[in-house]
Amino acid sequence: MPVISFASSKGGAGKTTSAIILATELAQGTDVILIDADPAGRLTRWSRLQALPARTALVTSGGERSIQDEIATARTKATFVIVDLEGSASRLTSFAISESDLVIIPSGDEQQDADEAVETLAQIAMEGRARRRDIPAAILFARTNAAVKSKLEKHINGQLRSAVRVFDTELNRRTAFASLHNAGGGLRQLDRGDVNGIDKAIVNAQAFACEVIDMLEEMRHAQTA
Ligand SMILES: Nc1ncnc2c1ncn2[C@@H]1O[C@H](COP(=O)(O)OP(=O)(O)OP(=O)(O)O)[C@@H](O)[C@H]1O
Numbered sequence: 001m002p003v004i005s006f007a008s009s010k011g012g013a014g015k016t017t018s019a020i021i022l023a024t025e026l027a028q029g030t031d032v033i034l035i036d037a038d039p040a041g042r043l044t045r046w047s048r049l050q051a052l053p054a055r056t057a058l059v060t061s062g063g064e065r066s067i068q069d070e071i072a073t074a075r076t077k078a079t080f081v082i083v084d085l086e087g088s089a090s091r092l093t094s095f096a097i098s099e100s101d102l103v104i105i106p107s108g109d110e111q112q113d114a115d116e117a118v119e120t121l122a123q124i125a126m127e128g129r130a131r132r133r134d135i136p137a138a139i140l141f142a143r144t145n146a147a148v149k150s151k152l153e154k155h156i157n158g159q160l161r162s163a164v165r166v167f168d169t170e171l172n173r174r175t176a177f178a179s180l181h182n183a184g185g186g187l188r189q190l191d192r193g194d195v196n197g198i199d200k201a202i203v204n205a206q207a208f209a210c211e212v213i214d215m216l217e218e219m220r221h222a223q224t225a
C-alpha cells in the first residue's frame with residue numbers, strides 16, 4: 001500500500017506536524033502506520049503523550065539498516081504508510097525516499113524556504129535516477145498565514161506553483177496543529193476548552209488528506225495508462 005514520506009533539507013519545515021495531521025486524518029477511514037525515521041524521535045515522543053487514535057500504529061525505525069524492511073512490513077499491514085524523516089540528507093533518508101510512492105516536502109512561503117524545497121526536489125530526482133525510477137514528489141506549503149498573504153508571499157507562492165508540483169491546500173499556521181505536539185493524538189482528541197480553532201483545522205486537514213488521496217490515484221492511473 002502507498003508509502004508517503006515527509007522530507008525537507010530544511011529543519012523545522014513542518015514535516016513531523018504535517019505527518020501527524022495526514023496520518024490521523026487518513027486513520028478516520030482506514031489503517032495507517034507511521035514510521036518515525038528521524039533519529040531525534042519527535043514522532044515517537046508524540047505517540048507517548050496519549051493513546052494513539054484508532055487505526056493508527058507507530059513504528060520507531062531502527063535506522064538505515066532496517067528502514068527498508070520496516071517499510072516493506074508496514075506496507076503489508078496498513079492502507080497507508082507515512083514516514084517522518086530528519087531534516088538533513090542521510091543514508092536513512094535516502095533509503096526511505098527510494099521506497100516511497102510519494103514524497104511530500106513542506107515549505108514556508110519565504111524565498112529561502114522555497115529555495116530549500118526546490119533543492120530537496122532536486123535531491124529526490126537524483127535519488128530516482130540512481131534507482132532508475134521516477135519518485136513522485138510535491139511541495140506542501142505549511143505554517144503559512146491563513147488570512148491575507150503579503151505581496152512577496154504571493155509572488156513566491158505563485159512562482160513555485162508554476163514551476164513544480166505543489167498541493168493546492170496549504171497547512172496553515174494554526175494553534176490546533178502546533179498543539180498536537182503537546183497533547184498527543186489527533187485534532188479530534190484535542191481539548192476544546194484548551195485549544196481554539198479545532199473545527200477549521202479539521203477542515204484544513206481533511207482538504208489536505210483528500211488531495212493526497214487524489215494525487216496517489218492520479219499517479220496510479222498514469223502508471224497503468
Ligand atoms: N501548520 C502548522 N501550524 C502551526 N505550527 C506548526 C505547523 N507546522 C509546524 N508547526 C510548528 O513548527 C515547529 C516545527 O515543526 P515540525 O517539528 O513539524 O518540523 P520538522 O520539519 O519536522 O522539523 P525537524 O526538521 O526538526 O524534524 C513545531 O514546533 C510545530 O509545532
Ligand SMILES: [Mg+2]
Binds near residue numbers: 042084085
Ligand atoms: Mg521532524
